[in-house]
Amino acid sequence: MDIEEAVKIIQGNNDFVLTTHLNPDGDALGSLMGLGLALLKSGKKVSMVLPYPVLASYQFLPGCQHVLQPSDVLGRFDVGIILDCTEMARAGEKAQDVIENTRCLVNVDHHISNQYFGDLNVVDPQAAATGEIVCSLLVRAGITITPDIATNLYVALVTDTGSFQHQNTTAKCLRTAAYLLDCGAKHNLIHQCLYEQKSLDSLRLLSRCLESLALNKSGAIAWMTISQDVLLDSGAVFDDSDGMIDYTKSLKGVEVGILFKEVSPGEIKVSFRSKNYLDVNQLAACFGGGGHERAAGCTVQGRIKNVEALVIEKTEELLAASCGGPKR
Amino acid sequence: MDIEEAVKIIQGNNDFVLTTHLNPDGDALGSLMGLGLALLKSGKKVSMVLPYPVLASYQFLPGCQHVLQPSDVLGRFDVGIILDCTEMARAGEKAQDVIENTRCLVNVDHHISNQYFGDLNVVDPQAAATGEIVCSLLVRAGITITPDIATNLYVALVTDTGSFQHQNTTAKCLRTAAYLLDCGAKHNLIHQCLYEQKSLDSLRLLSRCLESLALNKSGAIAWMTISQDVLLDSGAVFDDSDGMIDYTKSLKGVEVGILFKEVSPGEIKVSFRSKNYLDVNQLAACFGGGGHERAAGCTVQGRIKNVEALVIEKTEELLAASCGGPKR
Incomplete structure (x- = not known):
């Protein structure tokens, strides 16, 4: 991981453009604005670019007001930093055009599936969140972490670890969170x-x-179902799920959890989670989907009851094949 | 806080009895068994005493099998340590008899309302959980924290902070959690x-x-209601609530949350929570109850709809008196 190189690039340059992935979550936005505010505070010229406005639920993050659309920025930047993004395309076409038109592209991420597409790749799959790597970068670069920067990076940590409940929670992650509270x-x-x-x-x-x-x-x-009728009845939107x-x-004793969402008539989005041993990436792949071992998804065409029956049958089949217990 | 004195007592004695409060939560049990296992590991004689069996949901805690009933222990112990307990009576009569029949009583707690009833009082209201104080004690006493001890103390921290979401979460608490993961x-x-x-x-x-x-x-x-009918219908028990x-x-915009539980016909248990400024301890006191500023409760006799109306009216009155906003 070229973190020392990245520190040198931060210290030796003055003209930055930053972006992250489409549909940015707390880690994406917290890392973007945490790093952006830190560079601004160091007296550097910084453009933070996102193709769509920041979701209302994240507009409390300090620095939101500085976020620009790709069309707002012109010309070539010295350094582009792309955060929490496994591959270039995930930034979206317009942000990609901006971030690629730079003299040096730095790729900062914690996903194991990262494609190492930068001129410099600061990729640490051991990090619980990209915000954890950004915090290390700032400390090494000697940039003071203000309360606003700390708030952004804490949000990155807390959202990507499910409030320190997910398995990616490490001692380092908790110590980083402690340090950010101190800041x-x-x-x-x-x-x-x-x-x-x-x-x-x-x-x-x-x-x-x-x-x-x-x-x-x-x-x-265990499974649950959200039909179009239920959604309309409740007045909620699918994002609320x-x-x-x-x-x-x-639930006690459950190994696999499934959620069926009727996103439109005849189109069922299926999400999978597993606790200990069933590879739901493999399960989702049976229906043309994918993901990770413990979290995956697919979309199946059909009537909701039929899709439920089909998917549960396949899940039982895979569970039986795994002998109902963890593979050692 | 007499933590150094407590370390000397731990190092200089061999015969301990430990207990905690009735209806023990994760901090109570984690502190009890974390400290108990640590003393055992140091080659000391230790009795961990609870008047009732450990709840099934906490029986995964290492050391549970060592817990004794007060009637199981005989004679006088050199040192009694009572954990997470604001006052002696909260240990329950039978455990109280055992813990008071000791040459030295050490009171280890983090509640601000602690009554300092011990011969030695290791009370730190800044600590997020009693388990945090126990961890400091063990480190200072030079006792190695094994994975089993660490698991108990981590449970103490994580339950008393609502998975590090409550306001009592401090940098020290997160660092202690990190250390326990290391252990x-x-x-x-x-x-x-x-x-x-x-x-x-x-x-x-x-x-x-x-x-x-x-x-x-x-x-x-915002309020919710659990009637006897709903409870019986669902098949759940009140503890499930x-x-x-x-x-x-x-909910966005809510300052006060209320839960009405019909514990028996005509007997309504009312719980209150507030977010930022309404003193629900004062609100509960209007109905003969009490608690803390942000969490309190009371029991009101009457039909559930009438109790709801009465309590909500009083809540609106107090909200209006607080000018609908925080007192500065």
């Missing part, structure tokens, strides 16, 4: 903005979604 | 045992509870 990260603001801004409609959708919760005979598979699949996995 | 705390086991052991009935109760979610006109008060009140507070 003035606003813990209470972050918590309220991330977890206490729900709509009544989204909780109504959760209620309806939980109502549909079902288990197979062995109790190893983000994270709801985790309830399936919260 | 081998089993993060994945802890997460699955704490958060992924729910029953189908408890999620059905959550669905019904969310269905009842309502807001007052201003949107500052632990934590459900947090959903009220998760």
Whole structure:
């Protein structure tokens, strides 16, 4: 990992453009604005570029007001830094045009699937979040982390680790979070903005979604369904169902959790989670989808009841093939 | 805080009895067994005493098998250590008899309301959890923290901070958690045992509870209701509703969240939470209850609809008196 090289590039240049992936999450935005504000504070010229406006739920992040559209920036930059992005294309065409038109492209990421597409690649799959790498970079570059920078980087850590509950939570990640609190990260603001801004409609959708919760005979598979009818009834939007699949996995004895979402009539988006041993990437691949061992998804055409039956049958088949227990 | 004195007592004695409060939570049990196992490992004689068996949901904690009933222990111990307990009476009569029949009573706690009832009081209200103080004690006493001890103390931290989301989460607390991971705390086991052991009935109760979610006109008060009918219908037990009140507070714009539980016909248990400024301790006191500024409760006799109306009226009154915003 070329972190020392990246420190030299930061210290030796004055003209930066930064971006991250499409549909940016907390790690993408926190890393972008944490690094952006830090470079600004060091007296450098910085453009933070995103092809779409920052989601309302993340507009509390300090530095949002500095974010530009790709069409707002002109000419060639000295250094482009792309954050939390496995491959160039994930930045979106317009941001890609800007970030590639630079003398040096630095790729900062923590995904194991990163394509090492930069002139310099600061890729650390051991890092819980890209924000953790950005924090190391700033410390090594001797840039003071202000409360605003710390708030951004703390959001990066807390969102990518599910509030330090996911398996990617390491001692280093917790120590970085502690350091960011020391630097003035606003813990209470972050918590309220991330977890206490729900709509009544989204909780109504959760209620309806939980109502549909079902288990197979062995109790190893749990699933829930959100039909178009349920969605319209609740007044919520599909984005409100983000994270709801985790309830399936919260059940005792469940190995695989599945969420069926009827995104349009006859088009069912299926999400999978597993706890300990079933490879849901392989399961999703049976239906033309993919993902990771413990989290994957696919889209299946058909009537919702038929898709449910089909997918659950295949899940039971794979569970049986894995002998109902972890492979050693 | 007499932590150095406590270290000397630990190092200079061989015969310990430990206990904690009734209805022990993760911090109580994690601190008890973390310290108990550490003393055992140092070659000391240790009895861990609880008047009731450890709840099934915490039986994954290493050391559970060593826990004794007060009637199992005889005679006088040299040192009694009582953990996470604001006052002696909270240990329960039988454990109190055992713990008081000691040559030296050490009171280790993090509650600001602690009554300093020990011969030695290691009370630190800045600590996020009693487990954090126990960790400091062990480090200072030079006792190696094994993975089993670390797992207990990590559970203490993670449960008392709501997975590092509550306002008591400090940099020190996160650093302690990091250290415990270094010592081998089993993060994945802890997460699955704490958060992924729910029953189908408890999620059905959550669905019904969310269905009842309502807001007052201003949107500052949200409440939910669990009647006896709903409880019986779902097949869940009242303990399954632990934590459900947090959903009220998760709504945007809500300052006060209320949960009404019909514990028996005509007897309504009311729980309150507030986000930023309303003193719910004062609110609960209007109905003969109490608690803290941000979390309190009371029990009101009456029909559920009448109790709801009464309590919400009083809540609106207090909100109006606080000028609808924080007191500066």
